[in-house]
Amino acid sequence: MKLIGSFTSPYVRKVRVVMAEKKLDFSFEQENVWAPETTIQQVNPLGKIPCLVMEDGSTLFDSRVIAEYLDTVSPVCKLLPSNGRDRTEVKVWEALADGVLDAAVLVFMERRDRAPELQSAKWIERQMNKVHAGLREMSARLGDSPHCMGVPYTLADVAVGCALGWLAFRFPEIDWRGAYPNLARLFDKLSERASFRDTVPFVA
Template sequence: MWAPDTTIDKLNPLGKVPSLVMEDGNVMIDSRVMVEYLDTLTPVCKLLPPNGRDRADIKCWEALADGMLDAAIIVRLERTQRPAALQSEDWMARQMRKVQLGLASLSDKLGESAYCAGIHYSLADVAVGCTLGWLSFRFPEITWRDDYPNLARLYDKLSERQSFKDTVPQ
């Protein structure tokens, strides 16, 4: 994405991934849009309830996980793409505070439950699992596994799923 010759902006004018190229050549952007579309394609294993408070709760988990990722990505980009003389330690600390507060909130919300929302695997688990996996990959110095063993248990369980095995950050 950051290479000078990237072509991602031909698919997504925002220059972001993921971008899903449909059979007809149209492009769907934003993972939240994609998951809602893909979830309508099968009557089984729904990631989102059709409506109501349960759906809103799952979307709140997703929003928190996505917000944490956004903050962490900002820090990563500041560290890797911006000249050192222009980097702002205060700005990065502010973003990392969002990550730390987000981890505490995820842990509190999860408690001792087996899944983020209810008794079944849902989009909430996907979002939280992806966030935790990416944080482990890009910010190994964040000790979320030690600080929040309930999140570690959830992540370990999610990591056994084939979909998580197939998409481990590299």
């Protein structure tokens, strides 16, 4: 399998963490989807990463789709419960974490790509409200539990850990550690795992 992505994308990181936890062999191809010479649409018509190229040449895209598929490939470190209610709860956690990222990524791109006088303060505020609301909800759901789903380590933790890691990387001004000590404890615990240590985002 070949994973196409970047070292800064939190969605790509989620897939890389899953692959590491599942102990799956794959090659990694870095792709800048914003570069004029990008070829990403040859494998993903939406022009997004991550994209997983299978052994037969077929492709999977969207981190949630890829992660769910990968969990079926190997019995090692089962990340999605088979039980319907628990499985759905893990997917809700993932949607929540990805939703925080979706809003934060939009703000990052608005600030990066538009001149200050062209940026919409109202639109940025709307997106940041989603980020803060999502963080509050994650903290409330986590409570005093060691992991998102209680005792077991699941895809919910992977998604939340990648979201928090990207916020620390791109939005250091957001003091989620001080505001939500339980999220900080979870993130520190996750950061001790080899899968997280080996996938810390950086600009190549």
